[in-house]
Amino acid sequence: MAKVLSMILAGGEGSRLYPLTQSRTKPSVPFGGSYRLIDCVLNNFVNSDLLRIYVLTQFKSQSLNDHLRQAWEVNSFTDTFIDAIPAQMRKGKHWYSGTADAIYQNLQFIQSDEADTICIFGSDHIYKMDIRQKIEFHKEKDAILTVSAIRLPKDQAYHFGIIEVDEEGRMIGFAEKPAVEDAKTIPGDPDHVLASMGNYVFKSEELQSELIRDAADDESSHDFGKDIIPYLMPSGKVFVYDFTTNKIPNEEGEAYWRDVGTIESYWEANMDLLKSTPPISFYNRAWPMHTHYPPLPAANFQNDGDVTCTIRRSLISDGALIVGATIRKSVLGFNCFVGQGTDIYQSVLLGDTKIGKNCVITKTIIDKDVRIADGVKIGVNLEDDKKRFTVSDEGIVVIPKGSRIGF
């Protein structure tokens, strides 16, 4: 395989995930019990044997830096690394103004590298992709740029950036969140459209010259989707990689890719893990999901007198202590304590949290380091909850990090 250098955009503020992003950048938001959002893309690279990775950080990155150091330190005498690069104002006293500017400000890392292929990926989507297969497609087409896209039913087009392709897979048009009737379907498949996943593979030299050109353009917003791709597309050298053709060993069924940019979609994606046939699971031995495991014992279930723990469709992480409680359709991160008689339903606990006795917690996301007193009810009366907490339009209650409730 050709020499590949990867740059992961991990600067996202994630304001629509507030308050989960109050004290951390979006890629470091916990997910699925033991993971952080960024683990998905990093596992995609690591499991593809692509281990030369810069992670570009900017916004509230301390939590992300800790995670990268604890979970993703590549200890090797060969030329492999996963290095965090904070925004350094190398090209002037300003923060990154767009995705392309983030790469431009770190252009020297590309210029000084022998790689002929540069991967530029986001870090806040839930999916599994063997990136080698995408690079092979890119080489085969001799593309300057290859954009990943997922096949979606036409009627969802208005949520996404929709790419128009010709029969050879060449990109010939793009529309941001088009109306369903305007959305260009896939040649030969009038029911589906291709939605951009925001993941790019570039030829190194062309990327460099394009970034330099764009940086000098005062009118540009310095964004790959808005500026770079529309400029390159007419060359006929921008191709679209159909994500549904990507095969992960031991995995069948429809390709899964979720943007978890809102409280609702974040909650939904957690619930997806609990379905009886989950559309995505982190179990595959042929595609292990690495992350940081704090030094904790296995999940511990105790009785309250004769009352045992009743558990349905849930994920429960190490360090848990569950005492005669009922947990249904919920995801519990590391180090969760749940007291006697408490009932947790359709909820996501990010970890390091203690919930007292006889509480009822329904459809609630509880950020880290939260303490809830005995007998507290959350998610039962949304009118009340709205007075105290963030409640999403769909009725999901979010308890911010470090909250003390009912004391």
Place this chain on the structure above:
Amino acid sequence: MAGILAMILAGGEGSRLFPLTQNRSKPAVPFGGNYRLVDFALNNFVNADLMKIYVLTQFKSQSLNIHLRRAWRVSNIRDRFIEAVPAQQRVSKNWYSGTADAIYQNSRFITKNNAEHVCIFGSDHIYKMDVQQMVEYHKEMGGDLTVAAIRVQKEQAFHFGIIEIDEAGHMIGFAEKPSVEDAKTIPGDPDHVLASMGNYIFKADTLVEELEKDAAIEDSSHDFGKDIIPKLFPQGKVFVYDFSKNKIPGEPEHAYWRDVGTIDSYWEAHMDLLNDNQPISLYNKHWPLHTYHPPLPPATFRDQGNSVSHVSKSHLGAGSYINGATIENSILGFRTHLCTNAEIKGCIFLGNAKVGSGARLTNVILDKNVEIAPGMVIGENLEEDRKHFTVSENGIVVIAKGSRVGFD
């Protein structure tokens, strides 16, 4: 702390733990869901910030080596290390003939590291000790050797090596498994005796000298307990460190220390973890227990139809997959897969087990990679179980690594 070197004896064959030691040395036997026995000794050093550690291996050490590499690799900044040292036949063409011989054959590491004091610890006991505190006591007393000992009831003396001390803490006698009436109690405490924990801190010079002398004695068994210590203590420079003085924040009042050398003691130590009084817990944020975690998602509970999982007094490792099963008083390690209506009671799973639907297991230890067919019943008819499996004195059934049980 400068000048302190640790040498951990990890060569044990552990034959009384058979078949758990069929493929691995005793220190590599899994324990408590996430751990291996050796993790306890290593955490005692690492949490005490003593990080110059050699782990001396010998018997079937591959599994232990992999564990050390994955879980215990220390950044090589500063002179910290945790290094496995296989038996290398450097001194002669012999395997280690006793605990003292194991150190003697590696005594060059003591000189090489300019050690002032050497901690020689076993690796097959369950306990938490801030080794730093024992080092301080050793330095304070200024002896050649300090032996760690735990206070136990006089009636239990016949299980242990019992140390006799004078009022200043000098060791003045030793008896291996004495009868209760012969056991020497602690001065001022006629109900208790001091049992040796097999953990030693030596002055480095004395250690090297004594090992050389001992190596030259042909009829020595080259064992610390039998040969080295009996020669040293009459000189008045061997002290005994009372383990009950060792204090770790967040730990219970009564010191816990268990030899898990037999199937029954191994099983009982697991049940201690589930005891309401928690004589030992694996959870203390002031004393984190490090180990290797494979890349696995959290324990996952699913259900088919309306089946629900009932769990009481149990631990469940990451990567487990529980599909409407009942679990009681059990410690189930990584990747436990239980199918619908399986009933697991009083069991220990070492990891990667699959139990078919409707199977009932009572007081069973499953080594790794075991698969049990649907509907199998194990542990209810021990006569029958003895025909197929190892069954301990107390009736614990042990199913060997890689077994497939109940399939045609």
